Amino acid sequence: MNKDEASSIQKALVGEQNTSTLMADLKALFKAGVLLANVLPVFTGFWLALHFTETSFRTHWGVFLLTIVGSTMVMAGALILNNWYDVDIDAIMERTKKRPTVTGNIPLKVVLTMGIVFTIIGFLLLMFTTVEAAIYGFIGWFTYVFLYTMWSKRRYTFNTIIGSVSGAVTPLIGWTAIEPGFHKIPIMLFLILFIFQMPHTFAIAMKKYKEYTAAGVAMLPVVRGFKITKRQIVVYVACLLPLPFFLSPLGTPFIVIATLLNIGWLVASISGFFTKDDLKWANVIFLYSVNYVTILFVLMIIVTLPI
Template identity: 60%
Template sequence: MDKVETTSSQIIDNSADTKRKIVTFLADFKSLTKMGIVNSNLMITFAGFWLAIYFTNASFIANWDVFLLTMAGSALVIAGGCMMNNWYDVDIDPVMTRTKGRPTVTGSVSLSHVLVIAVSSTALGLILLMFTTMEAALIAFFGWFVYVVLYTMWSKRKYTLNTAIGSFSGAVPPLIGWAAVDPGLHTVAFVLFLVMFIWQTPHFLALAIKKNKEYKDAGVPMLPAVYGFEITKRQIVVYIVCLLPLPFFMASLGNAFIVMATLLNAGWLAIGISGFFMKNDLKWANMIFIYSLNYLTLLFVMMVVVTSELPFS
């Protein structure tokens, strides 16, 4: 009887241990690939793909295989870039609260394994995108190169312009999605690029204000850590102002879209200006940060909604 009970106990313990390992693996994978960044970029890639279908009068259903290749390839390239960022930043990540739990810091995944997985993910993603169009693959590689080499390895630790440099990589997802359908691109595709490029600076500068001490401790020269909050506030407002005319370059999406996008811009600008009158800079930065996330989601959802009558035909 004792042997039976011991065996049953061992089976239960082994099962619990297996579950713990699976949970840990999934948590490590999510952290390594920065799934939040991957998912948000895929949303933008989808919008670019969808609008390309709309403007070329193509059928979404007829291009379902291209769509799957585009999304899978983009996800792998973006994840590969994020893992390379984790791999390279292993020396400064322990200093920051939001990054000190990464598997590269805790050692739950070896750096050599992370590097191999990152390079393999990137390569596989680019190969998948080549089955759509070569232009889509080249644009994806450009974004990866900017993020990994020009941002992570070069400018991030040297210049306050690191945010602007990194914004080039964050602005390419809509171009990837569009180029997979229409390699010639379109004026609207470049406007989407500009929206993403300009949006990122207020978003990440707000985060930099929130995490100012951590960036200082890590030696990362983010704008607020080097020049202070007042200059950063002005920069945020200037970038938001630059978004104001962009909806009018997408007039082909209809008046309803222009009005709603303009209202979104005006709301963000109002919050931005309020920062010059608020005493609590961290509270203001959090308002800017949260609004920026909702802004991006609503803007691109509206683009899909106002063009939803055609692509499934």
């Protein structure tokens, strides 16, 4: 192998490494897992609106693409701005130390610009669906960026309630792209997501208790302790029990499966009062919550598929 060939190989390897690093940085900046998790409720809301208005999906491809891309960009903008604002506490918390805002791989000015640009483009795309869809998109964005990230996250334990609103409006964006949102179905979807996020976030806060404490973030387990947090988890999970019955138009199989999921989660939550390993239990609740919301919203689509 001559020097030129060796040099070419070395440059190729460096290029691959840089590309890999960039992709990892963008994935962290966009909070890819959170972003993708929020796309499903948007799609479910859109799908159910088509189903209950007996509208063809084929004739609404354009609206569908505008809704999905627009809402995803708005959410991405909010998540990017969250990373930009939280760079100081992200530098303290172990799980966020490698974010590009902390490492400096992506300059903060670039991050801020990206957050603003993604937000504006997202809103413009949603405006081409319906004004109501754009309004719900704005509610979610404003709640997450200003009311949660910049105001309540570091000060008050009710930051979780505020943050839950931003995640709960996602199916309303999808639904109102087709039909006005004053309808039992999208309201129930909002309530399910709002309530689900409380025990889900509490479980994360318990798992990352030391990190949140070090960063001075006012999460419930940090301020009030694990015992109070466990009680709150049980209360919120119990509040999910009646909600499937308000979705009776989705059919008996849905109600049965959703109820079994709720009962299983409640049993797992109550077991927290008897556990000796709080962190292991919190991880169980976290994993259950992630699977719970995914199964539930996918199930809503499955039971309304045309036969």
